[in-house]
Amino acid sequence: MNPLSSPLMTDNYQFMMLQSYLEQGMEETAVFELFVRKLPPGRNFMIAAGLEQALNFLENLRFSPEELAWLAPRFPSTLIAYLEEFRFTGDVHAMPEGTIFFPDEPILRITAALPQAQLIESRMMNLLHFETLIASKAARSVLAAPDKLLVDFGMRRAHGAEAGLLAARASYLAGFSGTATVLAGALYGIALFGTTAHSYIQAHEDETTAFEHFARCHPDNVILLIDTYDTEAAADKVVALAPKLGADGIGIKGVRLDSGDLAMHARQVRKILDEGGLENTFIFASGNLDEYRLHALLASGAPIDGFGIGTALDVSSDAPSLDCAYKLQEYAGKARRKRSEGKVTWPGRKQVYRKYDSADGCMMRDVVTLEEDNSYDGEPLVIPVMVAGERINGNVGLDEMRRRTLANYARLPSQMTALEAAHAYPVEISPSLRALAKQLDEDSGAFSHLTQTL
Amino acid sequence: MNPLSSPLMTDNYQFMMLQSYLEQGMEETAVFELFVRKLPPGRNFMIAAGLEQALNFLENLRFSPEELAWLAPRFPSTLIAYLEEFRFTGDVHAMPEGTIFFPDEPILRITAALPQAQLIESRMMNLLHFETLIASKAARSVLAAPDKLLVDFGMRRAHGAEAGLLAARASYLAGFSGTATVLAGALYGIALFGTTAHSYIQAHEDETTAFEHFARCHPDNVILLIDTYDTEAAADKVVALAPKLGADGIGIKGVRLDSGDLAMHARQVRKILDEGGLENTFIFASGNLDEYRLHALLASGAPIDGFGIGTALDVSSDAPSLDCAYKLQEYAGKARRKRSEGKVTWPGRKQVYRKYDSADGCMMRDVVTLEEDNSYDGEPLVIPVMVAGERINGNVGLDEMRRRTLANYARLPSQMTALEAAHAYPVEISPSLRALAKQLDEDSGAFSHLTQTL
Numbered sequence: 001m002n003p004l005s006s007p008l009m010t011d012n013y014q015f016m017m018l019q020s021y022l023e024q025g026m027e028e029t030a031v032f033e034l035f036v037r038k039l040p041p042g043r044n045f046m047i048a049a050g051l052e053q054a055l056n057f058l059e060n061l062r063f064s065p066e067e068l069a070w071l072a073p074r075f076p077s078t079l080i081a082y083l084e085e086f087r088f089t090g091d092v093h094a095m096p097e098g099t100i101f102f103p104d105e106p107i108l109r110i111t112a113a114l115p116q117a118q119l120i121e122s123r124m125m126n127l128l129h130f131e132t133l134i135a136s137k138a139a140r141s142v143l144a145a146p147d148k149l150l151v152d153f154g155m156r157r158a159h160g161a162e163a164g165l166l167a168a169r170a171s172y173l174a175g176f177s178g179t180a181t182v183l184a185g186a187l188y189g190i191a192l193f194g195t196t197a198h199s200y201i202q203a204h205e206d207e208t209t210a211f212e213h214f215a216r217c218h219p220d221n222v223i224l225l226i227d228t229y230d231t232e233a234a235a236d237k238v239v240a241l242a243p244k245l246g247a248d249g250i251g252i253k254g255v256r257l258d259s260g261d262l263a264m265h266a267r268q269v270r271k272i273l274d275e276g277g278l279e280n281t282f283i284f285a286s287g288n289l290d291e292y293r294l295h296a297l298l299a300s301g302a303p304i305d306g307f308g309i310g311t312a313l314d315v316s317s318d319a320p321s322l323d324c325a326y327k328l329q330e331y332a333g334k335a336r337r338k339r340s341e342g343k344v345t346w347p348g349r350k351q352v353y354r355k356y357d358s359a360d361g362c363m364m365r366d367v368v369t370l371e372e373d374n375s376y377d378g379e380p381l382v383i384p385v386m387v388a389g390e391r392i393n394g395n396v397g398l399d400e401m402r403r404r405t406l407a408n409y410a411r412l413p414s415q416m417t418a419l420e421a422a423h424a425y426p427v428e429i430s431p432s433l434r435a436l437a438k439q440l441d442e443d444s445g446a447f448s449h450l451t452q453t454l
Numbered sequence: 455m456n457p458l459s460s461p462l463m464t465d466n467y468q469f470m471m472l473q474s475y476l477e478q479g480m481e482e483t484a485v486f487e488l489f490v491r492k493l494p495p496g497r498n499f500m501i502a503a504g505l506e507q508a509l510n511f512l513e514n515l516r517f518s519p520e521e522l523a524w525l526a527p528r529f530p531s532t533l534i535a536y537l538e539e540f541r542f543t544g545d546v547h548a549m550p551e552g553t554i555f556f557p558d559e560p561i562l563r564i565t566a567a568l569p570q571a572q573l574i575e576s577r578m579m580n581l582l583h584f585e586t587l588i589a590s591k592a593a594r595s596v597l598a599a600p601d602k603l604l605v606d607f608g609m610r611r612a613h614g615a616e617a618g619l620l621a622a623r624a625s626y627l628a629g630f631s632g633t634a635t636v637l638a639g640a641l642y643g644i645a646l647f648g649t650t651a652h653s654y655i656q657a658h659e660d661e662t663t664a665f666e667h668f669a670r671c672h673p674d675n676v677i678l679l680i681d682t683y684d685t686e687a688a689a690d691k692v693v694a695l696a697p698k699l700g701a702d703g704i705g706i707k708g709v710r711l712d713s714g715d716l717a718m719h720a721r722q723v724r725k726i727l728d729e730g731g732l733e734n735t736f737i738f739a740s741g742n743l744d745e746y747r748l749h750a751l752l753a754s755g756a757p758i759d760g761f762g763i764g765t766a767l768d769v770s771s772d773a774p775s776l777d778c779a780y781k782l783q784e785y786a787g788k789a790r791r792k793r794s795e796g797k798v799t800w801p802g803r804k805q806v807y808r809k810y811d812s813a814d815g816c817m818m819r820d821v822v823t824l825e826e827d828n829s830y831d832g833e834p835l836v837i838p839v840m841v842a843g844e845r846i847n848g849n850v851g852l853d854e855m856r857r858r859t860l861a862n863y864a865r866l867p868s869q870m871t872a873l874e875a876a877h878a879y880p881v882e883i884s885p886s887l888r889a890l891a892k893q894l895d896e897d898s899g900a901f902s903h904l905t906q907t908l
Contacts, residue, residue, distance in 0.1 A: 001640060002456065003615040008637040011609065012648030015636065020671040026657060070640045114657060121651070125610040126618060133613075155465065156579040157775045159587075159621075161457040162614030164580060182469065183462040186455060186524045194466030197575070199782035202790040203480060203568060217474040227794045229898065260795035311775045320774035321611045321765045328653035336656040340681045341714035444683065 001067060004162060005060060007086070008067055010122040015071070018115045019079045030114040031330035031349050032121070033106035034128060040136075040319030044416040045425065047139050047405065048095040048107045049170045050131030052398075054124055055391055058088040061120070082115070090116055092386035095352075096396070098135075098173055098405030099381055100412065102427045105352045105368055106382060107132070114331060121326045129324050130163065134170035135405075137316040140291040141309055142175035143409060143417045145298055149306030151193045152179040153286055154314025167314040173401050175409070180308070188398055193308075195256050195284075201228040208237045215245050215252065223254040223284060226269070231257060235269045239276030254282040254305070262287065263302035270303040282306065290317060295419055337440045346429065348436050353378035362413050369430030376430070455521060458616060459514060461540070462521055464576040469525070472569045473533045484568040485784035485803050486575070487560035488582060494590075494773030498870040499879065501593050501859065502549040502561045503624045504585030508578055509845055512542040515574070536569070544570055546840035549806075550850070552589075552627055552859030553835055554866065556881045559806045559822055560836060561586070568785060575780045583778050584617065588624035589859075591770040594745040595763055596629035597863060597871045599752055603760030605647045606633040607740055608768025621768040627855050629863070634762070642852055647762075649710050649738075655682040662691045669699050669706065677708040677738060680723070685711060689723045693730030708736040708759070716741070717756035724757040736760065744771060749873055791894045800883065802890050807832035816867050823884030830884070 003009050021027065036046060063071075063083045072080050090112020101107055108128060110117045141150055152171045155164030168184030178191035185192040196214055204210035207229060215222045222245070226234035235255065242252055255273070257265050262285045273281050285297070286308030294307055311317065327345045328336050337347040349371040355364045355378040367376050385393060415422040457463050475481065490500060517525075517537045526534050544566020555561055562582060564571045595604055606625045609618030622638030632645030639646040650668055658664035661683060669676040676699070680688035689709065696706055709727070711719050716739045727735050739751070740762030748761055765771065781799045782790050791801040803825040809818045809832040821830050839847060869876040 001637060003458065003619045003637055004456070006637055008640050009609070009615050009618065010636055011607075011634040012636050012639070012646040013634065013650055014648075016648050016668075016672055016675075017650055017654045020654070020667050021657075023671050024667055030653075030657065032653070067640075118651070118653060121653075122610045123615070126612060126615060129611050130613050153465075155463070156576050156780075157583050157778070158580060159584050159613035159769070159774075160616030160619075161463050161577070161580060162616045164463065165457045166614055180465040180467065182464055182466050183455060183457055183460055185466070186462050186521075192466040194468075194470050196467055196471050197572070198792050198794065199484075199486070199572060199575075200471045200474070202782045202792060203475075203484065203785045213474050213478055214470075217477055218470055221470075229793050258794065259797050315613070315769075315774040317774055320613075320769040320771055324611070326610075328656045331657045336653075338652050338656060339683050340652065340712065343713050 001064070005057070006067060007061055007063055007119070008070070009126070010119060014119050014122060015075060015079070017118055018082070019075060021115045021118070022078055022082055027113045027115060028332035029111060030117040030328060032110045032117050032326050033329050033350065034108040034124065034324060034326045035106045036103055036132075037323040037325060037343070038103050040322065042419070042421050043136070043319070044418070044422050045100045045102060045136075045412070046132060046322070047135040047174055048099045048101050048132055049097050049135035049173055050128040050166070051094050051097050051108070051385065053127045053131065053166065054108070055092065055386060057123055057127065058092065058120065058386065058389070059391065061088050062086060086119075087389060088112065088116055088120065089389040090386075091384065091388065093382045094385050095381050096383065096404065097401045098408060100363070100408050101352075101381070102366060102425055104346060104427060104429070105366065106350050109349065109382060125324060125326050129322055131166050131170040132324075133316045133319070133322050134167045134313065135174040137313055137319070138171035138174035138176055139409070140419060141294055141307075141313070144291045144295040144419060145307060148298075148304070149284070150176045151306065151308045152176055152181065152313060153308035153310035155181040157311040158314035164314065169398065171313055173398060173405055175402065175406055190398070195223040196225050198225065198228045201225060207234055208241055211238060211241055212245070215241070215250050219250045222250060222252045223256055224252065225256045225258065227257050227259045227265070231260065231265045232268050232272060235272040238281075239272060239278060242276065242278055252278060252281045254284050256284045256286060258285075258287040262304065263297050263300045266302045266304045284308065286310065288312070291419055335436055335440060337437060339441070346433055346437060347440055348433065350382070350433065352381040354381055356411065361411055363411050363425070365426040365428060367428045367430055368433060370432050370436065373430060373432045375432075455518070459511070460521060461515055461517055461573070462524070463580070464573060468573050468576060469529060469533070471572055472536070473529055475569045475572070476532055476536055481567045481569060482786040483565060484571040484782060486564045486571050486780050487783050487804065488562040488578065488778065488780045489560045490557055491777040491779060491797070492557050494776065496873070496875050497590070497773070498872070498876050499554045499556060499590075499866070500586060500776070501589035501628055502553045502555050502586055503551050503589035503627055504582040504620070505548050505551050505562070505839065507581045507585065507620065508562070509546065509840060511577055511581065512546065512574065512840065512843070513845065515542050516540060540573075541843060542566065542570055542574065543843040544840075545838065545842065547836045548839050549835050550837065550858070551855045552862060554817070554862050555806075555835070556820060556879055558800060558881060558883070559820065560804050563803065563836060579778060579780050583776055585620050585624040586778075587770045587773070587776050588621045588767065589628040591767055591773070592625035592628035592630055593863070594873060595748055595761075595767070598745045598749040598873060599761065602748075602752075602758070603738070604630045605760065605762045606630055606635065606767060607762035607764035609635045611765040612768035618768065623852065625767055627852060627859055629856065629860055644852070649677040650679050652679065652682045655679060661688055662695055665692060665695055666699070669695070669704050673704045676704060676706045677710055678706065679710045679712065681711050681713045681719070685714060685719045686722050686726060689726040692735075693726060693732060696730065696732055706732060706735045708738050710738045710740060712739075712741040716758065717751050717754045720756045720758045738762065740764065742766070745873055789890055789894060791891060793895070800887055800891060801894055802887065804836070804887065806835040808835055810865065815865055817865050817879070819880040819882060821882045821884050822887060824886050824890065827884060827886045829886075
């Protein structure tokens with residue numbers, strides 16, 4: 001039972017509900033939508049990500065004999081028989097990965113027999129929530145340091161193996177240059193970066209020997225970690241070592257700083273390197289970095305050429321979760337609306353249209369409306385990606401998705417590219433959608449309770 | 455290549471360092487220790503967790519033909535040949551899972567040939583960091599609501615599948631009663647809990663029908679979700695339905711609230727249930743809960759019998775990472791010390807001794823000293839768990855670990871069981887350890903730079 005693909009990677013209540021749905025014959029078509037209720041504090045937008053993994057999960061969803069054997073003593077044989085034959089045969093509409101989106105806009109719509117659409121809830125959220133979280137976080141570093149090399153260093157403090165792997169993918173999708181996580185290179189073709197750990201330096205009797213060993217071992221990729229003992233003293237050692245390596249045709253590509261006042265050290269190290277004739281040796285910085293520190297370092301003019309961003313990226317430190325939901329919007333041809341306090345949803349099958357400024361091409365406003373409402377033009381953001389359990393559109397490669405994401409940034413109004421929250425981007429709820437919500441509330445006698453949301 | 459077991463789930467620099475170690479013949483014994491540099495803000499202690507998964511990883515660590523084929527064009531044949539035969543054959547010392555620990559105390563020590571000890575760094579941290587993070591977070595809810603049913607509801611917003619699975623394990627270890635995550639039940643035998651989603655209620659034409667269907671389908675486990683539309687109106691429906699179900703021998707075990715002012719709703723619902731003769735029907739609450747909300751709800755006297763805690767638990771919302779490190783403390787028989795600014799480590803192989811108050815049995819103070827220093831009594835917290843790549847001590851079951859954790863809470867000084875930071879627990883660095891650090895600094899001429907830490 002592999003957690004990454006097992007259908008038991010779900011909430012217990014899904015099986016309890018399925019049992020009841022089957023007993024009642026409730027297998028008509030359900031429409032669920034996945035959306036985020038609100039932006040994390042200080043954010044201007046989110047980036048949709050994780051669809052590739054979500055569709056893989058749906059395509060391959062089946063119960064193994066071992067899983068069925070575990071379920072068998074716990075549920076009636078009718079449910080087990082149903083699960084034996086279980087395949088996802090529904091339709092999926094979604095925003096392509098890399099799409100900029102806002103609260104209340106569906107990034108995924110599932111149209112399937114109710115038990116199917118219900119069972120997949122937990123893992124669909126688990127996958128789309130996490131990659132969207134990380135892509136949205138990574139986008140901020142990309143916008144804060146647009147011309148710098150940015151590398152994901154966070155796997156060790158990511159929340160488990162899948163988080164480390166998918167954080168590498170989501171940050172690359174959002175515009176990072178690569179990752180330190182080897183498996184992300186092997187599985188997704190993401191460029192890999194790496195230098196040494198402090199232990200490498202410590203294990204040698206002296207720092208210069210460590211530098212020389214590393215350089216001779218990796219002559220095309222000499223990036224030396226210089227903060228293990230005394231950063232500037234190490235920079236002097238790098239300069240002193242350079243001619244000896246140069247005589248053998250080995251250049252020193254870069255140095256890495258990982259602690260202390262990075263701006264100050266970068267300035268001093270830059271000076272030492274330049275005066276030592278190593279003007280082309282770049283400075284790479286890491287150590288508790290996030291988009292705010294990148295912005296501050298670059299604003300201060302620190303001569304840093306690239307950044308390794310670790311924990312703050314892989315756990316989305318300032319906002320480690322999104323307030324996302326997967327809600328039933330229609331069942332058996334009838335729109336549905338959850339009205340729990342503070343969690344009211346917009347009912348029905350929805351589409352989002354985005355309008356751009358004809359002058360500068362920037363995003364101007366979105367409208368969320370019913371899919372059947374043809375009164376809007378603009379770019380429809382929710383597109384069909386799976387029909388009757390089969391993917392359509394073919395596979396788009398990760399590099400192509402990354403290019404699209406970068407092109408999307410270029411259409412952000414400039415104030416929205418800042419790290420601070422700008423004036424909220426206008427997302428309009430259409431009159432037809434408001435009318436449907438009002439009608440559902442009136443039908444159920446709940447109108448007075450909800451007038452404030454209409 | 456399964457991310458959960460693949461040795462490619464590591465940082466690229468590990469392979470680069472290994473290549474250099476092998477070329478230089480640096481295969482002598484290295485000692486690495488894993489520790490946390492500081493407590494998250496507002497915390498009084500941490501709980502060690504994840505050792506079981508870490509040891510599993512070490513026992514099964516080998517490179518598949520597919521993984522070797524991916525590495526082969528990227529690294530020299532000497533490294534590939536070494537990896538073909540790779541097994542972890544080192545020793546491991548660790549704090550047992552469920553141990554209360556503090557900054558600078560090693561929770562894991564690896565003693566192995568340098569390349570082995572180096573390669574495993576990334577995944578060892580990835581596993582131990584995450585489960586320790588979640589167990590430490592979960593402990594706070596257990597201490598805030600000691601007599602309540604606590605259930606992990608967080609998988610959908612955990613960071614990927616492994617995070618969801620291991621959060622269920624770590625929170626159970628820390629004293630939770632169970633989880634909603636089915637696979638955690640299947641793999642770890644953790645008790646499973648579940649009711650219904652709002653979609654279940656919405657998919658029915660009316661709420662009473664939904665309640666009755668669920669009750670008849672799960673007659674031994676009738677817990678009804680009552681906040682989809684109007685909580686008190688739903689409680690009235692539950693009371694009205696009870697006699698009809700009772701006539702068929704079906705009791706209503708509980709109701710669940712998931713939104714709004716939980717204390718207010720719990721009081722009103724309790725009153726409705728009690729007046730309707732359902733005094734034994736319990737009230738279970740969920741919805742954006744964490745230890746602070748549990749404390750506030752219980753302090754207000756809200757009649758809530760159990761809690762589902764989701765996102766805040768599974769992402770450790772207030773502290774989504776720990777400042778942990780895996781550092782070389784000895785190589786080739788010689789102690790080593792990293793002296794990077796703000797990241798200075800205590801060198802050598804270390805042990806932690808804990809002293810308890812003879813009167814009340816409570817923890818009094820810890821001493822961190824060198825393993826070879828026999829001048830302390832008290833309980834040694836770091837014990838051997840693996841010798842030459844083989845586990846010793848047999849497997850301790852998760853339930854037994856959970857019992858030990860609860861017993862450890864009982865020995866916390868009472869002010870440390872509060873949610874707010876108490877006066878720091880005394881952790882002494884022994885004179886012998888200080889002397890070793892000083893000697894290493896003097897040997898390297900770094901003494902003046904570091905006097906403040908001694």
